Structure formats: structure tokens, C-alpha cells
Amino acid sequence: MLSLVSLLQLEKATQTPVFVQLSNQLGQLIRAGTLKPGQRLPGTRQLAQGLELNRQTVVAAYDEGLAQGWLESRSGSGTYVAAHFPDVVPQPLETDSLPTNEPPSRVDVPGFAFETIDFLLRPLLTNSSGLHLDDGFPDIRLAPMDELSRAYRSYFRWGNPQQHFGYATTKGHPLLREQLSQHLNETRGLRTTPENILITRGSIMGLHLVCQTLLRPGDTVVTGDTTWAGAVMNIRKAGATIQTIPVDQHGMDMDVLADICQKQPIRLVFVTPHHHYPTTVTLRADRRIRLLQLAEQYGFVVLEDDYDYDFHYLSRPILPLASADRKGMVVYVGSLTKSVAPAFRIGYVVAPTTLIDELARLRRIIDRQGDPMLEFAIGQLFKTGELKRHFRKALRTYQARRDCFCDLLTQELGDTVQFTKPDGGLAVWSRFDPKVDMQSLALRAAQNGLFFSNGLSHNPPEQQLYGTRFGFASSTEAELERSIAILKRLL
Structure with a gap:
């Protein structure tokens, strides 16, 4: 004993x-x-x-x-x-x-083997607390928090408690799907009903569901030679092979795409036509028509990611490809993350109803349902017009910040940085003099309280673009001035 x-x-x-x-x-x-x-x-x-x-x-x-x-x-x-x-x-x-009462030490390496997938290693973007020229985040200080709080509270007074606190449909809250369908039809020229819409937790979840449903190992997917890493990761995780085509000042080169289609089967083309990621250029009208024609002729899917449609500063935004799609070739993915705040994980997929049904079945084994309370609250903000008022206010604010930031870049860094003033979006694609070490510059800036991406993730294989995205929307004019002052001093 x-x-x-x-x-x-x-x-x-x-x-x-x-x-x-x-x-x-x-x-x-x-x-x-x-x-x-x-x-x-x-x-x-x-x-x-x-x-x-x-x-x-x-x-x-x-x-x-x-x-x-x-x-x-x-x-x-x-x-x-x-x-x-x-x-x-x-x-x-x-x-x-010996047994002790200290917290157990963590286990870092499991006792079994598993595969580490290198292409999933990607820097995690977060909102920093200091000065920042981020990837193109919204300013959460502008988000309609009071209105959203009231809409949240109304959920607890709405309907049958057994119904709205129990399990819900995998497609998303009916109110949000109804209101979002009306919004997309009015603002983007789409022709949808709520049955054409699947609510997801951000656009990245929509991309994942689409890639897992439509792609099989060995399929060929075409993207721009510069494109969003999140889409690339999902495409590769589905086992597909990526083939890239050039992107110039008018967007993806459709002549190159046509040549590829003549030589091999294409399953899907991923495109961000409104503001190409990362360069922000807009796909020209004739290339849009050509892309839809090629899709109908060769039977490939057009996966359209319209990540910041709500913020276009020259007249009306250019309508998405999905608005001109008559044959059901386009799967349209969007998000309210950039429109409201990243913490509110509301994205959506718009597609023919049979595909939406299949996506919802897949979503069920990943995430039984979304967040009914958040979806209801956002639906209420659409219904009362609060969200549309927020879009108008944010648009004016972001346009003023874009103009201020581009003036600062020209006046203070014109000898070092090249850029084209974007027609829309929340970031400026900025190209530096090749003599500038982007990695070192970003590190030194962080040490001085300014955070931005070194841009390495935007480089195509074996290419150096010497560019990065400078997000201006989440900073006030005064904060932008201080940020550029730091950059100027370091350069």
C-alpha cells in the first residue's frame, strides 16, 4: 500500500x-x-x-x-x-x-502516419491591430452593428421556437435565400429563385463544395497565371490538374483558352472577371462573350468568383457572366464577407437547382447547416433596406479612400511603385522596382508597425512579379497617410 x-x-x-x-x-x-x-x-x-x-x-x-x-x-x-x-x-x-495534476503536455506528433499536403501551407491573413495595408478587407468600423444586433434579437421573438432553434435546411435560412435572390436579380441581372441559392460559410466553402462535386482526379482546370490561392488549393485537393493562361490589362486571354480547348478536354475554368485577383483588372466585354461561347461549345464549367462586386466606383458595375448565361454553364460564387465584415461568414453559390441540391447533400456531411440566427439577421437587414444603405455608405467611403491612397502612392512612391488606379474593389495591385526585396521590406515594415503581404504568394511558378495587394478600404485617410510615410522612409 x-x-x-x-x-x-x-x-x-x-x-x-x-x-x-x-x-x-x-x-x-x-x-x-x-x-x-x-x-x-x-x-x-x-x-x-x-x-x-x-x-x-x-x-x-x-x-x-x-x-x-x-x-x-x-x-x-x-x-x-x-x-x-x-x-x-x-x-x-x-x-x-509520474501522474501529476499539472496540465498535460501537448502531443505534437501522432503515433500513426498521415500525409502532409504541401500546397495547403498558406499564410493566414488576419486583421492586424496596427497600421495595415491588407489584402482588401472591409472596414469593420463601418459595419451596421446596431442594426445587426436588433435583427439578432428579433430572431428570438420570431416564429415557433421548436422550429427555429432546431435543425434547419442545409441550403440556408429561407428568408436570406429569398432576400438574396431578389438582391442578386435586381443588382446583378441574374434570374434566380431561392431554389437556385445555397448559403455557405463564406465563398471559400462554396468553392470547396463546387470543386468536390464537379471535379475528379485527372480533370483539367484553367485559371489565370495569377489567381487566388484559395481556389488553387481547392482545385488541387479535388485531384484536378491546373493549366494557366496569361492575364493582361484586359483580363484572361481567351485566344489561349480557345487553343487549349482544341487540344484537350477542359472541365472547368475559374475566373474572377469583375476585378481579377490579384491584379484587379476587369475582363473585357468581348472576352466575356467569348468565354461563354467556348463554355457552350466545349461543355466546360465556368466557376465565377465575384468576391467584391458591391464596390465598383465607375458608373454601374459590369454585370457578372452569370447574368448572360443562357445554357446553365456558369456557377456563381459570392460572399458578404467583404461587404460587411470577415467575421460574418455568409457566402453563397448560385447555380441550376439540380446542382444546388447536390451541393446541399455534400454540405450536409461537412456542416449540417449554417448559422440560422446570423442568416436570419442578414436576411432581415436586406428586407428592411439597412444592408443596401450600408453598401451605399461604404461605397462612398471606400471610393474616397481609394482616391486618397492612389494620390499618396503617386506623390510619395511614384519612383518605386507602379500601379493602375482600380475601377473597383478594396485593394490596389502595386508593382515594385525589381531592386526592392519585398520579403525584407514587409518584415521591416512590420517592425515599424505597418503590416502588409510580401506578395510572394501571388508569384506564378518560377516568376517574380515584385507585386502585392495594398488594401486601402480598412484604413482611414489619416491611417493611409501614416502607412505611406512608413513605406517611404523604409524605401
């Missing part, structure tokens, strides 16, 4: 009850093989005396062990280690392996 007492280390000044500590440590000793199957444990009075505990504490610990299946009670005989455990060869007891 003395040896067992010496193996138990109990701390009375912790939040974990002593009987739980005792039960856990007995379980550890059984798993380690120190206490063998069928071994008799000391009586509760004897062990309590040895540990200087109240007997009821030991009784509670034994009861816990019985409930967990580590121990068994034999009438008139006492308490034993359960006999059904396999024999475990005891390991030499070392000081650092």
Missing part, C-alpha cells in the same frame, strides 16, 4: 476535485501497467489514512473508477483493477512520467 501512496500526487489547492484527481491517477497507473488487471486495491479507510484524506473522498474516487470501467467491486472482498484489461508491460517509472 505504501508504494501506491508514493505514486499518487494530489493537490488540494486546485480547481480539480481531489476525488477526480485520485480517480484519474489510478486510471493512469492502470493504463501504464503499474496496476495490473485483477490486482486488489487498498481498502478505502486504509488508502484514506495513507493519503491523509477523508474516507468519503476515496469512496467517491473508487465509485468514479467503477463508473469509468477501470475498477470492479467484488462483494465481501473489496475493490480490484478490472480483470478484462490486457496485460501491459510496465514502463520504468521516471520522475517526469
Whole structure:
């Protein structure tokens, strides 16, 4: 009994009850093989005396062990280690392996093999607390938080509690799908009903569902030679092969795409036609028509990611490809993340109803449903017009910030940075003099309180673009001035 007492280390000044500590440590000793199957444990009075505990504490610990299946009670005989455990060869007891009440050390490497996928390694973009020229995030200070809070509260007064606090449809809240269908039809020239819409947790989830549903290993997908890494990762994870085509000041080169189509089957073309990512150029009208014609002729899917349609500063935005699609060749993916705030994970997929049904079936085994309360609240903001008012206000604010930022780039960094003033979006594609070490510049800027991407993730294979996206929307004019001042000093 003395040896067992010496193996138990109990701390009375912790939040974990002593009987739980005792039960856990007995379980550890059984798993380690120190206490063998069928071994008799000391009586509760004897062990309590040895540990200087109240007997009821030991009784509670034994009861816990019985409930967990580590121990068994034999009438008139006492308490034993359960006999059904396999024999475990005891390991030499070392000081650092004794049961303790310290938080367990984390396990970094599993005891089994698995494959690490290199192309999933990608820097995580977050909103920094200091000055930042980010990838093109919205300013969360402009988000309609009070209106959203009121809409959230109204959810608790709406309808049948059994209905709206239980399981919901995998396609998204009916109110949001209805309001979003109307919004897309009015602003983007689409022809949808709510049955054409699947609500997702951001556009990245929509892209994942589409790629997993439509792509098979060996399929060929065409993207621009510069494109969004998130889409590339999903395409490659589905097993498809990527073939790139040039992107110039008018968008993706459709003549090159036509040549590829004549030589091999194409399953899907991924495109961001409104503001190409990362360069922000707009796909020219004749190339849009050509892309749809090629899709109909060769039967490939056009996956259109319209990530920042709501922010276009020259007259009306150019309508998406999906608005001119008459044959059901376009799958349209969008998001409210850039329109409101990244924390509100609301994206959507627009497609023919049979594809939406299949996407919803796949979504069910990944994420049973979205966030009904958030979806309802956003739907309410559409219904009351609050969200449209927010879009108009944000558009004016972001346009003023774009103009201010582009003036600053020209006046302060004109000898070092080349750019084209974007017609829309929340970022400026900026190309630096090749003599500038972008990685070093971004690191030194961070040390001075300014955060931006070094742009390496935008480089095509074996190419150096010396460019990065400078997001201007999430900073005030004063913050933009301070950011450029830091850059100028470092350059």
C-alpha cells in the first residue's frame, strides 16, 4: 500500500476535485501497467489514512473508477483493477512520467502516419491591430452593428421556437435565400429563385463544395497565371490538374483558352472577371462573350468568383457572366464577407437547382447547416433596406479612400511603385522596382508597425512579379497617410 501512496500526487489547492484527481491517477497507473488487471486495491479507510484524506473522498474516487470501467467491486472482498484489461508491460517509472495534476503536455506528433499536403501551407491573413495595408478587407468600423444586433434579437421573438432553434435546411435560412435572390436579380441581372441559392460559410466553402462535386482526379482546370490561392488549393485537393493562361490589362486571354480547348478536354475554368485577383483588372466585354461561347461549345464549367462586386466606383458595375448565361454553364460564387465584415461568414453559390441540391447533400456531411440566427439577421437587414444603405455608405467611403491612397502612392512612391488606379474593389495591385526585396521590406515594415503581404504568394511558378495587394478600404485617410510615410522612409 505504501508504494501506491508514493505514486499518487494530489493537490488540494486546485480547481480539480481531489476525488477526480485520485480517480484519474489510478486510471493512469492502470493504463501504464503499474496496476495490473485483477490486482486488489487498498481498502478505502486504509488508502484514506495513507493519503491523509477523508474516507468519503476515496469512496467517491473508487465509485468514479467503477463508473469509468477501470475498477470492479467484488462483494465481501473489496475493490480490484478490472480483470478484462490486457496485460501491459510496465514502463520504468521516471520522475517526469509520474501522474501529476499539472496540465498535460501537448502531443505534437501522432503515433500513426498521415500525409502532409504541401500546397495547403498558406499564410493566414488576419486583421492586424496596427497600421495595415491588407489584402482588401472591409472596414469593420463601418459595419451596421446596431442594426445587426436588433435583427439578432428579433430572431428570438420570431416564429415557433421548436422550429427555429432546431435543425434547419442545409441550403440556408429561407428568408436570406429569398432576400438574396431578389438582391442578386435586381443588382446583378441574374434570374434566380431561392431554389437556385445555397448559403455557405463564406465563398471559400462554396468553392470547396463546387470543386468536390464537379471535379475528379485527372480533370483539367484553367485559371489565370495569377489567381487566388484559395481556389488553387481547392482545385488541387479535388485531384484536378491546373493549366494557366496569361492575364493582361484586359483580363484572361481567351485566344489561349480557345487553343487549349482544341487540344484537350477542359472541365472547368475559374475566373474572377469583375476585378481579377490579384491584379484587379476587369475582363473585357468581348472576352466575356467569348468565354461563354467556348463554355457552350466545349461543355466546360465556368466557376465565377465575384468576391467584391458591391464596390465598383465607375458608373454601374459590369454585370457578372452569370447574368448572360443562357445554357446553365456558369456557377456563381459570392460572399458578404467583404461587404460587411470577415467575421460574418455568409457566402453563397448560385447555380441550376439540380446542382444546388447536390451541393446541399455534400454540405450536409461537412456542416449540417449554417448559422440560422446570423442568416436570419442578414436576411432581415436586406428586407428592411439597412444592408443596401450600408453598401451605399461604404461605397462612398471606400471610393474616397481609394482616391486618397492612389494620390499618396503617386506623390510619395511614384519612383518605386507602379500601379493602375482600380475601377473597383478594396485593394490596389502595386508593382515594385525589381531592386526592392519585398520579403525584407514587409518584415521591416512590420517592425515599424505597418503590416502588409510580401506578395510572394501571388508569384506564378518560377516568376517574380515584385507585386502585392495594398488594401486601402480598412484604413482611414489619416491611417493611409501614416502607412505611406512608413513605406517611404523604409524605401
